[in-house]
Amino acid sequence: MVNNVQAECSFTSWYPHFSKDSLEAIILPLPDKILKYLEHDAFVLPVEATKNVECTAGWSDGSTVFPDSSEDPEFEPPTFPEFSKKIQEAIDDFGAAFIKSNWSTPSDATWVAPTKTLKCTSLEDVYLLLKSSDRISNDLNMIRNWSDNKNAVSSCLVLKRWREINPCTEFRCFVMNNELIGICQRDLSQYYTHIESEKYSIQRDITTIFNERIKERFKLENYSFDVIRYKKDKVKIIDFGPMDESVTKGSLFTYQELQNEIENTPEFRFIAEDVGVQPKTAQHFCVPQEINEFFQSRGEMSMMDALREEVENQGRVQNEEDSD
Structure with missing residues (x-):
């Protein structure tokens, strides 16, 4: 049976209803041949993702960097011209793209990317991140386990226009029984002076978008959601997630606190002084x-x-x- 919480938090489930309140995104369903490619152990990039390198790069003996299938009949490099064309069109339109799957970003694989970020400017960037990420693999495995259920979600690749987001504008919000009960600064590695000075307006802006655009429209009663508040009165939804210990880990709330009904809601927690900051979660994702x-x-x-x-x-x- 499909986990209803996970299904509703899939990007494909909520984005069509909240697209006007979210960052622009393109959703590409993953064809079966792409799924098989991502699930296969062999690490080789599709032909279309390496052809630019093949044209210019070579080994010291003069041979090409990537093997030629005509010279080795047993080697057939994968190729997905139609799917890759859609990715390339999105990158061309956006200039650079941020990628994720139904739930996760390949943040554990940024060590393979030239920029060490999720910024993708080429097909090579996209396929390197997808192929190297355990987080993406876990999403695919979850959906594959739902394959016999008619209401299961379908695997997808989400591409958003790349934008430099100041981490001080990111907030995680917690909802219990359809009421916003907690708001938390996302980046706990820094003390941001402007959050202290704007705390009331930040709280007001996030509460407004919840009451006017999210409450009663999202299908779950208990859930979390992430937003960016990039300027006064301007808040965008980034993602929805479950309400459990996985989303409170690394925040300034505990799951137990949120369950025990916070009195003055929504309570806004942030680092109010330049002490006690924590390491960035992303720093824990690393190569062996x-x-x-x-x-x-x-x-x-x-x-x-x-x-x-x-x-x-x-x-x-x-x-x-x-x-x-």
Whole structure:
């Protein structure tokens, strides 16, 4: 049976009803062949995501960086021309895109991206993040386990126009029994002076969008939602989530506190002084130590360039050993 909470919090479920109050997004359903590609253990990028590299890059012996399927009949690099075209059109339209699946962003895979962020300016960026992320894989597995249920959601790729969001404008909100009971600063790694000075207007703006645009329209009674309040009277919905310990972890509320009915609602919690800040959650997503040390030794070099250099070095050593 499909978990109703997870289903309602899927981007495909809520975005059509709240698109006017959210950041612009494009939803691309994931075809079966893309799902099989993402679930497969082999790490190889689609042809269309590497063709620009193939045209210009080569190994030290003059051969191309990526294998030619005509030379190896057993090797058939994947290709998804129609799906990749839709991604490219979105990137061209947006200039740069932020990506996620039904629920999760591939934030655990940003170490593979040239910018070390979720900013995608090419097909290579998109496929690298999708293929490297356990968070995306977990979303796909969840949906696959629902495959026999007629009401199950479908896997999707969400692309949003990339924008630099100041973390001090992000807030997580908690709803119990259709009432907004808590608002919390999202980035607990910093003390932001403007939050203290604007706390009443921030609280008022978020309460307004909840009462006027969210309450009674979202299908669950207990849930969380994230917003950005980028200027006075301007609040946008970022996402919806469940109301449980997973969404209170790393916040200034505990799940137990929210369950025990906070008296003066909504209570707004934020870091009010420059002490006791916590590490950013994203900093805990990292590559294994050995690989991390490998890339650190390459300085500013991108992951792809570092891997090419390492393969060349190994080939050079092997040739020297053979000659000896």
